[in-house]
Amino acid sequence: MRTLPKPPKTVDLHAESLVDNIHDYEADELLALAIERFRECLDAAIYWDFAEIKFIHGKGKGRLRDVLYEELRDYRNSGTINSYYPAYHNEDIVVVNIGL
Numbered sequence: 001m002r003t004l005p006k007p008p009k010t011v012d013l014h015a016e017s018l019v020d021n022i023h024d025y026e027a028d029e030l031l032a033l034a035i036e037r038f039r040e041c042l043d044a045a046i047y048w049d050f051a052e053i054k055f056i057h058g059k060g061k062g063r064l065r066d067v068l069y070e071e072l073r074d075y076r077n078s079g080t081i082n083s084y085y086p087a088y089h090n091e092d093i094v095v096v097n098i099g100l
Contacts, residue, residue, distance in 0.1 A: 046098055
């Protein structure tokens, strides 16, 4: 029996989707929560043998996007994922190809 919950195929990492009141948090705390959610969902997608998963990082100042791409480079370099790229229809989304 699988122990990790199955993640959604598209994960929204906007602060509003992670916490009830974003004003209760500092920007760095919100970034840390988004990265934690990203890792949880990507690891679960790998565990569940997803072919791909999408993460919505949005526009903003690009801090979340930059950190996500840095994390994804590490995943790819370790051989855990195959590739990642901005969605063709929306650059605010990164598509992660897990399997071949």
